[in-house]
Amino acid sequence: MSKPTQTDPIFTLTTGPVDSYPAVLRALARPVLYDYDPAFLEHYENVSRKVQKAFASRTMPVILQGEPVLGLEAAAASLLAREDVVLNLASGVYGAGFAGWAKRYCAEVVEIRVPYNEVIDPQSVADMLKARPEIRVVAVCHHDTPSGTINPVAEIGRIVHAHGALLLVDAVSSFGGMEVYPDTIHADLFVTGPNKCLGCPPGLSLLSVSDAAWAKMKANPAAPRASMLSILDWEDAWRADRPFPFTPSVAEINGLDAALDLYLDEGPENVWRRHALTAEATRAGILAAGLKLWPASEAISSPTTTAVRVPEGIDEAVLRKEARRRYGVVFSSGRGETLGKLTRIGHMGPTARPIYAPIAITALVGTLSAMGVAGLDLGAGVTAAMAVIDRDL
Amino acid sequence: MSKPTQTDPIFTLTTGPVDSYPAVLRALARPVLYDYDPAFLEHYENVSRKVQKAFASRTMPVILQGEPVLGLEAAAASLLAREDVVLNLASGVYGAGFAGWAKRYCAEVVEIRVPYNEVIDPQSVADMLKARPEIRVVAVCHHDTPSGTINPVAEIGRIVHAHGALLLVDAVSSFGGMEVYPDTIHADLFVTGPNKCLGCPPGLSLLSVSDAAWAKMKANPAAPRASMLSILDWEDAWRADRPFPFTPSVAEINGLDAALDLYLDEGPENVWRRHALTAEATRAGILAAGLKLWPASEAISSPTTTAVRVPEGIDEAVLRKEARRRYGVVFSSGRGETLGKLTRIGHMGPTARPIYAPIAITALVGTLSAMGVAGLDLGAGVTAAMAVIDRDL
Amino acid sequence: MSKPTQTDPIFTLTTGPVDSYPAVLRALARPVLYDYDPAFLEHYENVSRKVQKAFASRTMPVILQGEPVLGLEAAAASLLAREDVVLNLASGVYGAGFAGWAKRYCAEVVEIRVPYNEVIDPQSVADMLKARPEIRVVAVCHHDTPSGTINPVAEIGRIVHAHGALLLVDAVSSFGGMEVYPDTIHADLFVTGPNKCLGCPPGLSLLSVSDAAWAKMKANPAAPRASMLSILDWEDAWRADRPFPFTPSVAEINGLDAALDLYLDEGPENVWRRHALTAEATRAGILAAGLKLWPASEAISSPTTTAVRVPEGIDEAVLRKEARRRYGVVFSSGRGETLGKLTRIGHMGPTARPIYAPIAITALVGTLSAMGVAGLDLGAGVTAAMAVIDRDL
């Protein structure tokens, strides 16, 4: 209960939690309604319909009352049956990590693994499905955030769908920041959250569930029911005339409501464009300044996260601490295998605006230079970033 | 996405979610920090220490990132081992309901059941423990909210402790509204939440865990790990120098911080006193108006919820709908077996102030009279409530 | 800088400042834009158009950057010329008080005075105008808040207009709570504010100015220019392409924006109806409880304020202090000549909802009974209030 010793940061340029839009913060402060108040029941249905609109999905979404790791764990527990063979596509820490949950619930987990700075080749999926035709479910992480790389989910989705397996997609940190619609990519269970590109605080999972996935979960005797891990419990919870399995997170729903209004009013294409442009400008600046990107190519780099290789001899934890101390700018570290090897700049929601590219470059290059990395060219970095931004204006 | 058709209520006099304190609502609107920002890490430790202070506990608490049903399910999953015999004390819908979770995780659930308008007799617990000495865990719901009754947990705790079993207490809707300290009542796993008497929105669970409970969970091979249902994952998460198992609900933590400041600054005794006085005045008014309480006696009535029997011939759902339509006042229904039989008035957090007693009485008696219940005396009800309030002024 | 010793009130049932609507409070927390930011310029024009719509006026309104006493002082300073004879209608403290400002700016102030619990007889105005045909301006306070009485401004307006004089109306605490449109009542300078029935904090004046009033002010060499007291400076300030004379109160404009949305969305008629009903129920309850109203008749009683005579032997300041201490309910005192003689209950904005009638009656009658006033019947009071409310449901 001692007084805080830490000052607040100035810019949180992380990959999540990201700072929320001001309108979202104000929405969190709305009066808290009783969950069975008719005004809240109607509100919850309205918010659910907005999620559906943002998903452009035929089916109604499910909102789970916990940050997206809940959505992913619940997906594994609900969709995977004891006898299933599951193909897990592991191109990064999060994608690989899903196998941990999957193994608890199915008979066998087959994997395709690539280095964590590359992405999955769709052909390798097709080959594996041919080799192991009994595969029932394929799991893929769209944006493996700890690597800042984007898997080709649309191509993978076509192959999986043609094979007749179900596709489980972790789109937590891509949805809302780039084009990815669950139905279009043949995702049967699509998990995302409002706390990345939609600019909300963490606390909810947003799921899109295909008819086939609903059928498989209902037929799965091991699928959780009467549990925090249940998806089935929430099937009809969006309806104003149906009960909730347990109390929804009223304030988070209010925040999500405001975030969806912002997203739909601005226009998804416009939102994606500023994410992509911010990332492109950041990459250009990073490279021009003399630093290296983590992803093997720009083509597979995420529009919502730029992962920068840490120069030889630099302690990455110190790098982030110094950037914050010197300039008030907060970056994300790597995770697991990428921890210490890269620093990540988030372009998500409110920070996915081009002017944040020179800010990030300035803070990152400034810190590294101050830490003794020679030969970095801050001026060239900022100039290159601005050239990208100015190109389209 | 149609426009709302429901106007907002004026007074939410429910048993949770309750409306939040204004200071809590504003705290929800604080900037969202990155969870690994040193300012947030320090903040999280500070909030944890405030929870510990409110618990007056020797051990550090655990904050789980979901409303208290998560805390209860996680408690069952973590504390109960496959071979355990568990005694579940069922004096209401919530207490009885815990058996559903318990049965998934242990060898046998023994129960003591009493009518849902009565409470557990401690002697019956002593007798059962003598009869079934192999009982390892006893579970009790302190305030069975759907009945508005308070179980004698301190006495039960003494008996259970003397027997050598562990006590699991659901104090979700009592903690913060009346005196109940985990260590004092010998609770080994104590589950509550900020969304009742602390006046926060739903979205977190607060747990106090005794050393014995930690030891039992660690020794339990079935206790969830790397899961939303895990308590073990969070053991050291309160420490600023330790990682989180997954992203905490930043905004909810901010709200909790403000709520704990309010609670500790006002003084727990003062907070409990206004809960008790509001409830006592409400009961006096309800009785004087000609209505009946649900609990078998006032002595076992909750200071945070007043459950009122629905008069003969009245549809309880219509009653609540009418109270809201006519006066903008929202009450809670019963749950499960008590649904339709009683209406509940919450006295929790911001509404636990005596002046809400005449409001609740006016709205409830007014509605019932308008619905055709003869012989109710609103004037007598309000006057009796005021007599209680004025008594101590 | 000592810690606050006062707890916050529970219900602020005052005649202004009134507590603001939650949506207004959140709007005050919007980011503060630069006043010459194109987004703010557009916003200011939009808010001005909403004021015009609420005024249903042919002319664009003026927003002055100070609470309505600024509007009234500026009106006197701007509209009244050195040579003018002004008729001031004094039926209460505020109406009479306007003469203080008027005398500074004009040749002569003529007055019609009635006791402060009565209102102006329009015939007396007609008679005066016949007797003193040189009267150029007539000033009237629509709702003399310290008395809780409503002057017949529509009838007075017709007479003044027919005479050819200009009408200056103080509608500060009536507008937004009852039907009163500047054009309809022939008001040439109409002054109100958002801090009463619109449910905003104090800090702005809203003026409607007729073409004739603009002409008179422009022709008035003494009308302030380049001054906080100027109305002329602000004539075109509503236009997005025109400069502000000085910086507008950005946050208050944001709050006003939200308040106007609430007012126009709910529908003015609906808003007025709940003000009237709350006042009627309050009066019924006050009378039935055995207290007396201040206004000479219910017909002239305000729908936004109920002024209650203080019983013999009661110190009114103690009464209010006790009501707050005992029940957390805050009332307004009288002002000037009415100070000590009456206590006022506000029905403005968020508290203009019928359920606040029994709350006010309970707190007021409860306090007076506790202070030793014999013979009051709280039960009868609440019952009578509820009968009014229930009548139309």
Next chain:
Amino acid sequence: MSKPTQTDPIFTLTTGPVDSYPAVLRALARPVLYDYDPAFLEHYENVSRKVQKAFASRTMPVILQGEPVLGLEAAAASLLAREDVVLNLASGVYGAGFAGWAKRYCAEVVEIRVPYNEVIDPQSVADMLKARPEIRVVAVCHHDTPSGTINPVAEIGRIVHAHGALLLVDAVSSFGGMEVYPDTIHADLFVTGPNKCLGCPPGLSLLSVSDAAWAKMKANPAAPRASMLSILDWEDAWRADRPFPFTPSVAEINGLDAALDLYLDEGPENVWRRHALTAEATRAGILAAGLKLWPASEAISSPTTTAVRVPEGIDEAVLRKEARRRYGVVFSSGRGETLGKLTRIGHMGPTARPIYAPIAITALVGTLSAMGVAGLDLGAGVTAAMAVIDRDL
């Protein structure tokens, strides 16, 4: 009432209104208390004491309920007597502009004028006072914001004080951003506001009044009383046991309270240091990029505003419009004689942090280059700014 067509800016780097600190925005959303509520009366006294502490003044401050132009107009109206000879020091648009108010209230206004990119030489004041010993009041603008220059008020104050005249200081945009204490500089009437370096919205004036100034105002028969322009009315308004002349702006007082807490908790010296450093880094970057400063020397440049000369052939209005359209960054224009000749970058309150220097340089240089100004070196600008920032880290 059409939908907004303007998107919100990303960074408001203006000279006021400036964006407010998040904690101030949340404070604006506190419940609105009745001004005579004992909790508000105590609060108002507490806030007044915090202002006094920030002023480090022997006397209690006056808070006027309107943005600082009210404070300045009221100062002229209150302090200047009909017979006074006033010396006005005009080194910029604001300083010169004060003569307009002064002339209304005194016998003669003497002026010392210097070009608007220079500041007043204290010796010239001494000379003038010798030449015109009857001068009773000297008025000076500390920071003439439209020029971004700082007058040497401490030296001027010593001279004026020694002469026996009173000193009226406009410290609106310097106080809170640099060291300037009313008593230390011998200011008799010191006018500032919370809407610049304290990071509040516009709507209040903060005045420090010496005993001599109180005496002079009280002796001045023309000093406004019972008026929005009165200072005298508010002399004792800070006392919890005294009435307000009219309703204070409750929400703005709440915002001010939070801003003062931030200021005093961070420590004034620390706050000033980050203002100075941000300005120094900005100037270094502007110069290195090939642009010119408006002030004749860096020594007289403001730590809270950097005024940049507009390059030949550039339309300054287009410059600002483009900076906003391209990068979401908002700058301030000049005013009056400086309009069109310079663009201003504010370093006030939340934006007075070094990292904003490279942001401002990037947006300004980027825009000018895009508009066709040749030879600017963005890289050199950012690098030079960072060198200043890094110097002290």
